[in-house]
Amino acid sequence: xxxxxxxxxxxxxxxxxxxxxxxxxxxxxxxxxxxxxxxxxxxxxxxxxxxxxxxxxxxxxxxxxxxxxxxxxxxxxxxxxxxxxxxxxxxxxxxxxxxxxxxxxxxxxxxxxxxxxxxxxxxxxxxxxxxxxxxxxxxxxxxxxxxxxxxxxxxxxxxxxxxxxxxxxxxxxxxxxxxxxxxxxxxxxxxxxxxxxxxxxxxxxxxxxxxxxxxxxxxxxxxxxxxxxxxxxxxxxxxxxxxxxxxxxxxxxxxxxxxxxxxxxxxxxxxxxxxxxxxxxx
Amino acid sequence: xxxxxxxxxxxxxxxxxxxxxxxxxxxxxxxxxxxxxxxxxxxxxxxxxxxxxxxxxxxxxxxxxxxxxxxxxxxxxxxxxxxxxxxxxxxxxxxxxxxxxxxxxxxxxxxxxxxxxxxxxxxxxxxxxxxxxxxxxxxxxxxxxxxxxxxxxxxxxxxxxxxxxxxxxxxxxxxxxxxxxxxxxxxxxxxxxxxxxxxxxxxxxxxxxxxxxxxxxxxxxxxxxxxxxxxxxxxxxxxxxxxxxxxxxxxxxxxxxxxxxxxxxxxxxxxxxxxxxxxxxx
DNA sequence: ACAAAAGTGTTCGATCTACACCCATGT
DNA sequence: ACATGGGTGTAGATCGAACACTTTTGT
Numbered sequence: 203x204x205x206x207x208x209x210x211x212x213x214x215x216x217x218x219x220x221x222x223x224x225x226x227x228x229x230x231x232x233x234x235x236x237x238x239x240x241x242x243x244x245x246x247x248x249x250x251x252x253x254x255x256x257x258x259x260x261x262x263x264x265x266x267x268x269x270x271x272x273x274x275x276x277x278x279x280x281x282x283x284x285x286x287x288x289x290x291x292x293x294x295x296x297x298x299x300x301x302x303x304x305x306x307x308x309x310x311x312x313x314x315x316x317x318x319x320x321x322x323x324x325x326x327x328x329x330x331x332x333x334x335x336x337x338x339x340x341x342x343x344x345x346x347x348x349x350x351x352x353x354x355x356x357x358x359x360x361x362x363x364x365x366x367x368x369x370x371x372x373x374x375x376x377x378x379x380x381x382x383x384x385x386x387x388x389x390x391x392x393x394x395x396x397x398x399x400x401x402x403x404x405x406x407x408x409x410x411x412x413x414x415x416x417x418x419x420x421x422x423x424x425x426x427x428x429x430x431x432x433x434x435x436x437x438x439x440x441x442x443x444x445x446x447x448x449x450x451x452x453x454x455x456x457x458x459x460x461x462x463x464x465x466x467x468x469x470x471x472x473x474x475x476x477x478x479x480x481x482x483x484x
Numbered sequence: 485x486x487x488x489x490x491x492x493x494x495x496x497x498x499x500x501x502x503x504x505x506x507x508x509x510x511x512x513x514x515x516x517x518x519x520x521x522x523x524x525x526x527x528x529x530x531x532x533x534x535x536x537x538x539x540x541x542x543x544x545x546x547x548x549x550x551x552x553x554x555x556x557x558x559x560x561x562x563x564x565x566x567x568x569x570x571x572x573x574x575x576x577x578x579x580x581x582x583x584x585x586x587x588x589x590x591x592x593x594x595x596x597x598x599x600x601x602x603x604x605x606x607x608x609x610x611x612x613x614x615x616x617x618x619x620x621x622x623x624x625x626x627x628x629x630x631x632x633x634x635x636x637x638x639x640x641x642x643x644x645x646x647x648x649x650x651x652x653x654x655x656x657x658x659x660x661x662x663x664x665x666x667x668x669x670x671x672x673x674x675x676x677x678x679x680x681x682x683x684x685x686x687x688x689x690x691x692x693x694x695x696x697x698x699x700x701x702x703x704x705x706x707x708x709x710x711x712x713x714x715x716x717x718x719x720x721x722x723x724x725x726x727x728x729x730x731x732x733x734x735x736x737x738x739x740x741x742x743x744x745x746x747x748x749x750x751x752x753x754x755x756x757x758x759x760x761x762x763x764x765x766x
Numbered sequence: 767a768c769a770a771a772a773g774t775g776t777t778c779g780a781t782c783t784a785c786a787c788c789c790a791t792g793t
Numbered sequence: 794a795c796a797t798g799g800g801t802g803t804a805g806a807t808c809g810a811a812c813a814c815t816t817t818t819g820t
Contacts, residue, residue, distance in 0.1 A: 247529045248596075248630055284628055288596040312594040312632050314530075314570040346566055348530050348632075350594050419772075436774070437810070444808090459819035460771040701799075718801070719783070726781085741792035742798040 233334030233367060241342040244281035249349045250288065251279035251387065252296050252307065253394035255428075256358025256374050257411045262427050263358050263374040264391060265300060266381070270370055271329030274384040277391070278372060279349065292352040300372045301364035305354035306410055310397040311390075314348035318386040353394035355428070357411050399429055403445060409468040417455060417463040421448065515616030515649055523624040526563035531631045532570065533561035533669065534578050534589065535676035537710075538640025538656050539693045544709050545640050545656040546673060547582060548663070552652055553611030556666040559673070560654060561631065574634040582654045583646035587636035588692055592679040593672075596630035600668040635676035637710070639693050681711055685727060691750035697733060699745040 254265035267278045278299035282291040292307040326344070329335050338344065358374045365372035375381065377395075382388060401407060408424050418439050426433050442448045449469050454462035536547035549560045560581035564573040574589040608626070611617050620626065640656045647654035657663065659677075664670060683689060690706050700721050708715050724730045731751050736744035 245529050245628055245630065247527050282596065282630070285598055287598065288594065288630075291596075309594065312570065312591065314564065314573075314632070316567055316569065346527055348527065348564070348570075350596070350630075417772090434810070434812085435772095436812085439773095441809085456818090458771075459769070459817095461773075461817035463772060699799085716782095716784075717799095718785085721800095723782090738791085740797070741790095742796085743790035743800075745799055 230334030234337060237335065237337050237341045237343060240281070243283055245284055246281075246342045247345060247347050249279050249281055249347045250291050250295055251277040251313075251349050251351055251390055252292060253277055253351065253353040253391050254296060254300070254302065254305065255353065255355040255377070255395070255398065256361075257355060257424060257427060258357050258359040260423050260427050261358075262377045262430075264377055264380055265302075265358075265363060265372065266375050266383070267299060267365065267372045268370040269368055270332055271325055271335070272323060272384060273325065274323060275381050275387075276384045277387045278369075282350075288350060296354070298366050299363075299369060300361075300366075302356060302361045305356055306407065307352045307354045308397070308401070308405075309350060309352050311351045311393055312348060313351060313386055313390060315386065316346065318349070319347065320385065323384045349390075351390050351394060353398055355398065355407055355410060402428060403441075403447070406447065406468050406470065412468070415451060415453065415455075415465040415467055417465060419463060421466070512616035516619060519617065519619050519623045519625060522563070525565055527566055528563075528624045529627060529629050531561050531563055531629045532573050532577055533559040533595075533631050533633055533672055534574060535559055535633065535635040535673050536578060536582070536584065536587065537635065537637040537659070537677070537680065538643075539637060539706060539709060540639055540641040542705050542709050543640075544659045544712075546659055546662055547584075547640075547645060547654065548657050548665070549581060549647065549654045550652040551650055552614055553607055553617070554605060554666060555607065556605060557663050557669075558666045559669045560651075564632075570632060578636070580648050581645075581651060582643075582648075584638060584643045587638055588689065589634045589636040590679070590683070590687075591632060591634050593633045593675055594630060595633060595668055595672060597668065598628065600631070601629065602667065605666045631672075633672050633676060635680055637680065637689060637692060684710060685723075685729070688729065688750050688752065694750070697735065697737075697747040697749055699737060699747060701745060703730065703748070 252265075256263040256265060265278060266275045268275050278296060280291075280295035280298065282288065283294075286294065288309060289307060292309070293303075293305065296305055296307070297303050326339060330338050363372040363374065380391070383391065398407065402425065408421060408428070411424050412420055421442070422433065422435060422438055425438070439448075443450070446469055448466045451465045451467060453465045455465055456462050534547075538545040538547060547560060548557045550557050560578060562573075562577035562580065564570065565576070568576065570591060571589060574591070575585070575587065578587055578589070579585050608621060612620050645654040645656065662673070665673065680689065684707065690703060690710070693706050694702055703724070704715065704717060704720055707720070721730075725732070728751055730748045733747045733749060735747045737747055738744050
């Protein structure tokens with residue numbers, strides 16, 4: 203079975219999605235059970251969508267899903283279990299949709315405009331013809347939802363996204379070549395990126411993108427790419443060390459026909475600067 | 485009919501709540517209809533709670549509700565209509581619970597830990613004996629909820645909170661004398677205040693607390709009180725003018741046996757500094 | 767020796783902090 | 794004239810931005 207979709211540039215995707223199955227829901231029966239009984243396990247009306255940015259070697263990408271029945275792309279998202287915290291739900295959802303684990307996920311905003319989901323984007327009739335989906339209509343999944351936005355960043359070369367039972371695909375896209383997303387997910391990405399950039403000097407976000415011991419050149423590239431602007435190579439280390447984000451080691455790394463660079467580590471006095479800003483409550 | 489509650493300091497409150505009625509639900513029938521059919525109008529499982537701070541003359545207060553059936557205090561909150569945006573819902577909820585209008589409400593965080601509502605705080609049995617409440621058990625209101633936190637600030641001397649049909653009372657409390665709140669509302673207040681303080685120099689939040697034309701002394705008192713720290717009287721105006729938050733007028737106000745102070749206005753180039761911080765997206 | 771990348775210091779202007787006295791007005 | 798609160802300026806420290814050359818190493 204094939205499904206078709208166009209991205210912004212008109213390219214047609216044909217992906218055989220029956221090769222993929224959700225790890226714990228690997229039969230249509232289980233999928234149907236999720237549709238019929240899911241609201242016993244999950245809280246209805248609230249979803250959680252994750253803008254996962256991926257960095258590697260001067261490139262910034264974003265993790266985009268294509269869901270079954272939707273001719274278009276969206277952020278990986280899901281529902282919150284009745285027993286878990288929001289942060290736990292975010293971690294689990296990303297793990298399920300993409301098989302990526304260990305992210306430092308941050309809540310940034312909740313989206314709830316009544317027109318955030320254009321139902322025209324959701325071809326219910328088409329979806330209901332797919333195996334396992336026939337009880338979708340009038341199910342708990344079809345009601346209005348409010349969505350909590352989370353973001354994270356990781357090294358995209360280290361993780362290979364694996365789509366789950368709901369997804370046709372789940373893959374990295376260059377941030378400038380990101381296709382138009384369904385629903386209000388374009389806005390979600392834009393606000394997530396804005397938050398990421400504001401928090402970059404105050405939270406140890408970039409730590410996830412680098413080896414334990416890294417060089418100044420490496421972290422410099424990370425910051426330039428994420429902020430999408432040039433940062434003075436001489437001022438940059440001063441600032442990071444002043445903020446207490448990184449520590450210089452007494453080790454060097456031998457690479458290439460040039461001087462061996464010193465190594466640095468991220469400082470896990472994470473919230474240092476952020477806590478300074480947050481003035482003490484009486 | 486009387487209800488009792490203790491605050492942190494052990495004082496007992498006795499309030500005759502049958503004097504109060506919700507303006508658009510002024511009969512028990514309507515209340516019962518809300519309990520039985522509310523989920524047609526409102527989205528279940530999601531509430532919205534508002535930390536409304538009140539300032540006047542060096543005092544910082546917070547608006548606290550006491551709800552029927554709950555022996556304790558909480559933030560004014562409510563449910564989101566299916567047709568409104570989150571910001572609209574926040575405005576309507578504050579208006580209904582307290583009759584306060586025209587606030588500049590800001591979303592700051594969503595709270596969803598599974599244990600955020602301690603059901604022991606909610607005396608369902610007691611509540612169901614109240615008029616209008618008898619169908620509460622197993623209603624849509626009794627399921628787990630996630631809550632979106634909003635905050636705002638206003639001049640508490642200008643608005644007299646009016647409790648609605650759900651509330652025994654709704655009143656201003658000195659921030660240092662705020663009683664312990666039910667559920668996770670203590671944490672909500674603490675995080676709201678933190679956010680308010682972080683945003684105070686970047687958003688025209690304080691504009692709501694002052695007359696259109698105000699003196700430096702007045703705005704200085706606002707900032708000192710909200711931040712709970714002393715601010716140098718000579719540096720303070722420089723900073724506000726540098727940030728573009730206020731404009732000096734060519735008018736003075738005649739008060740008291742001393743030099744007449746100049747008047748200032750808030751500058752509605754609101755987000756100026758905030759937008760500077762948010763780096764341009766590609 | 768040369769190519770390639772690493773590393774480093776100073777100056778200037780802007781901003782923040784601390785600090786104390788004179789001014790205008792009403793009674 | 795005096796009591797009350799309003800208003801102002803400067804010096805020093807700190808921070809951020811701009812800017813170019815020397816060092817190390819492998820081939």
